[in-house]
Amino acid sequence: MAIWGLWVINKAGGLVYQRNFGDGLPHLTSNEYLVLAGTLHGIHAITARLSPTGSSSGANVISGETFKLTILLTPTGTKFVLLTSLAENTADTVLQKVYEAYADAVMKNPFHTPEMPIRTEGFDSRITAIMSG
Amino acid sequence: MHAAPHPRFSVLSASAVQSSEHLSPAASSTRFSLPSAPSINTNATASKPAVPRQTIYDRPLNKIRAAEVSASAFSFLFSEVVQYTQKRVNGINDLERRLNTLGYRVGLRVLELMSYRNEATAKAPKREIRFLPALMSIHTQVWRAVFGKPADAIEKSVENADEYMIIDNDPPITRNISVPRDMSQLSCSSFTAGIVEAVLDGLGFPARVTAHNTPTETLPNRTTILIKLEKSVLDREEALKT
Numbered sequence: 001m002a003i004w005g006l007w008v009i010n011k012a013g014g015l016v017y018q019r020n021f022g023d024g025l026p027h028l029t030s031n032e033y034l035v036l037a038g039t040l041h042g043i044h045a046i047t048a049r050l051s052p053t054g055s056s057s058g059a060n061v062i063s064g065e066t067f068k069l070t071i072l073l074t075p076t077g078t079k080f081v082l083l084t085s086l087a088e089n090t091a092d093t094v095l096q097k098v099y100e101a102y103a104d105a106v107m108k109n110p111f112h113t114p115e116m117p118i119r120t121e122g123f124d125s126r127i128t129a130i131m132s133g
Numbered sequence: 134m135h136a137a138p139h140p141r142f143s144v145l146s147a148s149a150v151q152s153s154e155h156l157s158p159a160a161s162s163t164r165f166s167l168p169s170a171p172s173i174n175t176n177a178t179a180s181k182p183a184v185p186r187q188t189i190y191d192r193p194l195n196k197i198r199a200a201e202v203s204a205s206a207f208s209f210l211f212s213e214v215v216q217y218t219q220k221r222v223n224g225i226n227d228l229e230r231r232l233n234t235l236g237y238r239v240g241l242r243v244l245e246l247m248s249y250r251n252e253a254t255a256k257a258p259k260r261e262i263r264f265l266p267a268l269m270s271i272h273t274q275v276w277r278a279v280f281g282k283p284a285d286a287i288e289k290s291v292e293n294a295d296e297y298m299i300i301d302n303d304p305p306i307t308r309n310i311s312v313p314r315d316m317s318q319l320s321c322s323s324f325t326a327g328i329v330e331a332v333l334d335g336l337g338f339p340a341r342v343t344a345h346n347t348p349t350e351t352l353p354n355r356t357t358i359l360i361k362l363e364k365s366v367l368d369r370e371e372a373l374k375t
Contacts, residue, residue, distance in 0.1 A: 110216045
């Protein structure tokens with residue numbers, strides 16, 4: 001069980017926060033991360049329209065053979081994405097905690113511009129605290 | 134004492150000055166005459182003489198102690214206050230001064246309301262005339278009224294006899310604020326400093342109050358409210374010493 005990475009994608013599909021934990025993930029440039037996040041945003045928008053039984057929140061989990069992506073979509077369109085091992089079963093609760101930290105440390109901070117990359121020390125330290133248990 | 138309107142009100146529109154005039158300690162020479170309770174209750178007591186009605190001045194707005202103002206709602210409001218102010222100033226000093234001015238307006242009312250609630254019904258109403266008891270009451274009473282907890286420490290400067298400090302280890306109003314690195318001297322607790330300055334001013338201890346970040350390893354949000362007293366206050370303290 002391991003958590004490898006966290007992305008925050010704004011409602012326009014831009015990557016506003018990206019952080020890796022441990023060295024489980026291959027190293028990518030920030031441009032590559034931006035492209036991946038934009039692609040995921042598009043895929044998510046498609047999955048939200050595929051539901052046969054009315055409206056849907058879109059993909060919640062996308063999994064591969066060795067890892068999975070857990071996606072939390074907030075009512076305002078911001079997406080929190082957690083990259084974890086397949087066996088990780090705390091992804092949903094971790095994402096809820098991340099959402100809470102985002103609401104506290106980012107949205108209530110007068111020096112943060114909405115929809116722009118998150119450069120808030122308070123958020124960094126809250127995330128560190130969540131990930132270390 | 135001050136004939137002209139207090140310079141602090143210069144940032145307000147003319148109508149706002151007018152409406153706040155009667156609350157301003159600077160506008161009147163009888164600063165501390167507490168309104169006698171019957172004069173407010175005249176109407177109520179005239180119709181129903183047996184039941185003296187409580188006014189909103191007599192009790193806290195929230196009926197139960199636990200039902201307090203939402204910290205989140207206040208955080209968002211304060212965040213907007215800082216953003217609004219930041220758009221209209223040049224530089225950090227200006228921003229801190231403006232926040233101080235806003236806090237001053239809160240502090241005036243806090244003192245007014247606190248003295249009314251605590252002393253209006255007392256048989257022998259009192260007010261602090263010595264500095265240290267006044268500082269203690271700010272540390273505990275004012276902090277409790279405004280933040281719901283007393284401040285963490287009071288210190289006296291070793292270098293300057295006219296400097297005192299109130300220390301809060303985690304000020305609730307700046308808990309969610311991360312100041313960017315290029316503005317690292319900025320302390321949004323200047324708002325709190327304004328409250329303290331107004332209370333001291335209202336009690337007759339004119340002082341210059343500023344806020345400073347003094348983080349420690351375990352307390353990253355630790356903030357010091359620095360009080361620099363005017364010389365007249367120190368002279369009077371000296372004279373009162375027997």
